[in-house]
Amino acid sequence: MRKPADPPAAPPQAPEADDAALFRQAIGEVRRVHSQTPAPQKPRPRPRARMAEHDEQAALSEFRRGLEAMPIEAGDTLSYHRNELPARIWQRLKRGQFSIQDELDLHGATAAQAEQLLRMFLREAQRAGTACIRIVHGKGLGSDADIPVLKNVVDRVLRQRADVLGFHSAIPAQGGTGAVVVLLSARRPGSP
Structure with missing residues (x-):
């Protein structure tokens, strides 16, 4: 007896076609979404405290006008200290009893x-x-x-600095009213 003939084999499909068909079958029905992606935009600027900046500028301007209205004369002694500076340290500064660690000469x-x-x-x-x-x-x-001019600039700048504890015109042996000795606060840990 003869064997019946095998049915003709289906032509082999490309593996890509099988993968695509399996994928479409796995995800089910798909509908196209028509949307336009928005155009890229510049990032918004960080908000600024404009009123606070304006107030600070106005206060600084007023402070400068006050200093300019009453300029320091050539023979005047520069003298200023913060409230937190102990009285005995202030007296030592006025007497020239601190060792000068560094100097800046602004002549010229x-x-x-x-x-x-x-x-x-x-x-x-x-x-x-x-x-x-x-x-x-x-x-x-x-x-x-x-x-x-320079004496007035030095006085104005030193009074504005938070790191200046106090200053006083130098004793005659250290420059008299042509120089000023300044005490600085200690550097805070972690500050640059």
Whole structure:
């Protein structure tokens, strides 16, 4: 007896076609979503406290006008201290009993240069942990202005700094009213 003939074999399908058919069968019916993706936008700027900035600028401007209205004269003594500075430390500063650790001489600088140099010097002194510095500003006798410009700049900048505990014109042996000795607060841990 003869065997019946085998049915003709189906032509082999490409494996990609099988995978695609299996995938479509697994996910079921699909519907197309027609949406447009929004165009990329710039990130919004961080919010600023504009009123606080304005108030601070106004206060600083008023402070500067007050200082300019009553300029310091050539022979005047620079003197200022924060309330938290103990009285005995303040007296020692006035008597010139602190060892000067660093010095900045502003002779020959313009007012703008002096202010920039002084701010950089104070920042570096604070980073280095320096406690007592001397700033030589001169008496302003050779200045074209009627007032000692650098002396007034130094006084204004030092009064604005939170890291300045106090300052006083130097004793005559350290420069007299042509220099100022400054006590700085200790560097806070973690501050740059």
